[in-house]
Amino acid sequence: MQTVKLPKIILVVLCGLFLINISLIVFMSTNSTVLHELEIQREKLENENLSLKSDLVNSSSLSQVAQTARELGMDKPGTIYYLNTPDSVASR
Amino acid sequence: MRVRIKILFIVFCVAILGLIARLFYWQVVRNSELTAFAKLQHSLGTSISASRGSILGSDGSWLATSVEGWLLFAQLPDVILDPKTIANKLAPVFVDDKDNAVLLGETLRIEGLLAKAGAVWVPIKARVDRSKKEQIESMQISGLGFESENRRVYPEGELAGQTLGFVGKNEQGEDVGYFGLEGYWDLALKGKMGFLERETDAIGIPIIHGKQTQVEASTGVDVVTHIDKGVQLVVQKKLAEGIDKYGAKAGTIIVMDPYTGAVMANSSYPFYEPQNYTDYSNDYFKDSVVSDTFEPGSIFKVLVMASALDAGVIEPDTKCDMCSGAYKVDKYLIETWDGKYYPDSTMTDVIVHSDNVGMVFAARRIGADALYDYLESFGIGEVTGIDLQGEVSVPLREKNSWSQIDLATISFGQGVAVTPIQMLTSVSAIANGGTLVKPQVVDKVVREDWVEDIKPENKRRVLRPETAAKVKNMMVEAAKNGEAKWTSLRGFKVAGKTGTAQIPVAGHYDKDKTVGSFVGFAPADKPKFAMLVTLREPESSQWASETAAPLWFDIAKDLFPYFGITPGE
Numbered sequence: 231m232q233t234v235k236l237p238k239i240i241l242v243v244l245c246g247l248f249l250i251n252i253s254l255i256v257f258m259s260t261n262s263t264v265l266h267e268l269e270i271q272r273e274k275l276e277n278e279n280l281s282l283k284s285d286l287v288n289s290s291s292l293s294q295v296a297q298t299a300r301e302l303g304m305d306k307p308g309t310i311y312y313l314n315t316p317d318s319v320a321s322r
Numbered sequence: 323m324r325v326r327i328k329i330l331f332i333v334f335c336v337a338i339l340g341l342i343a344r345l346f347y348w349q350v351v352r353n354s355e356l357t358a359f360a361k362l363q364h365s366l367g368t369s370i371s372a373s374r375g376s377i378l379g380s381d382g383s384w385l386a387t388s389v390e391g392w393l394l395f396a397q398l399p400d401v402i403l404d405p406k407t408i409a410n411k412l413a414p415v416f417v418d419d420k421d422n423a424v425l426l427g428e429t430l431r432i433e434g435l436l437a438k439a440g441a442v443w444v445p446i447k448a449r450v451d452r453s454k455k456e457q458i459e460s461m462q463i464s465g466l467g468f469e470s471e472n473r474r475v476y477p478e479g480e481l482a483g484q485t486l487g488f489v490g491k492n493e494q495g496e497d498v499g500y501f502g503l504e505g506y507w508d509l510a511l512k513g514k515m516g517f518l519e520r521e522t523d524a525i526g527i528p529i530i531h532g533k534q535t536q537v538e539a540s541t542g543v544d545v546v547t548h549i550d551k552g553v554q555l556v557v558q559k560k561l562a563e564g565i566d567k568y569g570a571k572a573g574t575i576i577v578m579d580p581y582t583g584a585v586m587a588n589s590s591y592p593f594y595e596p597q598n599y600t601d602y603s604n605d606y607f608k609d610s611v612v613s614d615t616f617e618p619g620s621i622f623k624v625l626v627m628a629s630a631l632d633a634g635v636i637e638p639d640t641k642c643d644m645c646s647g648a649y650k651v652d653k654y655l656i657e658t659w660d661g662k663y664y665p666d667s668t669m670t671d672v673i674v675h676s677d678n679v680g681m682v683f684a685a686r687r688i689g690a691d692a693l694y695d696y697l698e699s700f701g702i703g704e705v706t707g708i709d710l711q712g713e714v715s716v717p718l719r720e721k722n723s724w725s726q727i728d729l730a731t732i733s734f735g736q737g738v739a740v741t742p743i744q745m746l747t748s749v750s751a752i753a754n755g756g757t758l759v760k761p762q763v764v765d766k767v768v769r770e771d772w773v774e775d776i777k778p779e780n781k782r783r784v785l786r787p788e789t790a791a792k793v794k795n796m797m798v799e800a801a802k803n804g805e806a807k808w809t810s811l812r813g814f815k816v817a818g819k820t821g822t823a824q825i826p827v828a829g830h831y832d833k834d835k836t837v838g839s840f841v842g843f844a845p846a847d848k849p850k851f852a853m854l855v856t857l858r859e860p861e862s863s864q865w866a867s868e869t870a871a872p873l874w875f876d877i878a879k880d881l882f883p884y885f886g887i888t889p890g891e
Contacts, residue, residue, distance in 0.1 A: 258529070258530045258531065259523075261530050262523070262527050262528055262529055262530045263527055265528060265530065266527045266528060277390060277470065280389055280390035280472075281389075281390050281452065283387070283389050283390075284389035284390050284451075284452065284475075287384050287387055287389055287475060287477045288477060290383055290384065290477065291477035291478055291479075292383065292478060292481075292551045292552075292555060293477075293478045293479050293481055293555065294477075296555060306880075310883055312813075312888055312889050
């Protein structure tokens with residue numbers, strides 16, 4: 231009786247191990263794909279970030295701003311008047 | 323039957339031996355080669371780039387940074403059009419200047435690359451920007467492709483070009499910073515590349531829990547400078563106007579905080595654009611402020627006068643008993659610059675009139691050895707240690723070897739060579755009350771989670787505060803009543819001194835070639851800035867009082883409201 235059961239148990243264990251193995255392979259492979267996709271997404275975002283930085287750098291150039299301001303007719307005052315402020319007087 | 327078995331046995335033996343031999347060949351003889359092939363197939367190694375840090379102005383805005391860029395390459399087996407046609411299409415995209423010779427040069431360069439015999443992959447143009455990439459892509463030329471790479475940009479164009487330097491390639495094709503800040507801070511800015519090697523499956527997807535080796539990339543640091551874009555913009559604009567107005571060949575302007583040594587603006591003419599450095603010759607890259615020396619002439623007098631006052635051998639009201647005429651030293655006759663002599667003039671008058679004979683009087687009082695010690699203490703003859711690449715210094719004539727004529731000429735700034743940064747740093751010691759500070763361009767070094775504040779560095783005390791105050795007063799008088807008085811700004815207390823130095827050419831001084839300079843600080847009692855202007859070989863006038871001095875005051879006029887300096891301060 232016992233001699234019949236033993237191979238069956240071994241067979242069941244082997245099948246179980248096989249199924250676990252398959253599941254693990256599927257799980258790892260799925261995760262690898264997810265990781266790969268995340269890496270591609272990160273690279274894309276990094277490139278987009280660089281692209282946005284490029285626009286920001288160009289638009290924040292003080293020389294460009296000064297040039298545009300001049301073209302729009304803005305100019306710094308030619309004469310500056312300094313006013314004397316009256317000395318403070320103690321009040322009762 | 324037995325024979326057949328024997329034959330079969332022999333055949334099996336031969337087959338087994340053949341198999342062993344073959345296995346030996348694959349596993350032993352070609353082991354390393356096949357291992358490498360296998361590794362290539364299932365492991366992927368990539369370098370992780372470390373982006374170069376930015377150079378920032380004092381307000382945190384960009385002076386230099388790295389943005390997106392592309393390398394244009396050609397996969398020659400896939401190229402269908404002939405090299406000449408492609409070159410004719412591509413060259414106009416890269417050449418802004420539509421000069422025929424430049425365009426032709428670029429066309430020939432590209433054609434040569436595409437016609438390279440035996441080549442499969444050739445790089446055509448590095449650091450291509452987005453608009454050019456899109457322009458080329460719209461041409462739909464087969465065989466051309468783009469590889470992403472970082473591109474160094476300088477958004478302010480030629481603003482502070484020499485101070486910034488540029489990023490070029492070394493012999494290995496790696497990015498390297500040259501000149502200025504890019505050169506001096508290259509190691510910190512460029513960071514360190516990383517590396518990632520891991521096992522992948524047949525289609526290149528990484529295997530989780532597979533073998534993995536990773537060396538993290540270390541990104542370059544950002545450097546925050548003291549450069550104030552507003553001040554730099556004014557200085558650079560005015561320098562260009564001054565060069566044009568006075569017909570000078572070159573010029574420099576530095577603006578510094580005399581208490582901390584913080585360099586707020588630094589400009590050398592002729593300017594260049596670091597981003598397009600390949601369009602300029604090597605002469606443009608050197609920053610004259612730190613790399614060129616000149617004989618300072620009369621601006622040097624304030625250092626000699628300060629030395630004599632500090633040594634206690636004269637006072638501002640000490641009278642010169644040899645100022646009634648030209649003075650003979652050995653076989654040489656020392657004269658004043660304008661041929662006018664002021665008998666019994668005080669030391670303040672000597673500075674106001676920029677009197678060479680009076681300076682010889684002061685120098686003789688202090689003596690060669692003590693003057694040498696003071697000048698050395700002022701930093702003359704040694705580099706200032708500014709954080710810019712390429713600083714030079716000409717040593718002082720050796721101590722104990724000064725003749726009477728050496729002592730006499732040095733007293734009015736001849737026979738001694740300084741860089742503009744040395745000169746301004748020395749005068750800053752007078753401005754701040756007597757301490758020699760180290761000039762600094764960089765204020766902070768910043769990484770994502772870490773900041774290193776670079777503190778101002780006091781080198782040593784050169785003068786007693788009382789002496790510094792006396793020299794300041796003399797310089798205020800010189801600015802108000804000296805030969806440049808016509809250009810001074812009424813109501814503002816400026817300390818300054820003009821200097822006109824003839825340029826030594828082949829062992830003698832050329833009277834027509836001069837360097838005009840003006841050094842000063844304001845407000846004199848508690849200066850917010852010290853500034854030096856030098857103009858090389860001005861044509862409109864050889865005198866600094868008619869070139870460098872008005873330029874100094876013209877810039878100061880814009881800086882006063884910027885720094886909140888009011889009249890009477």
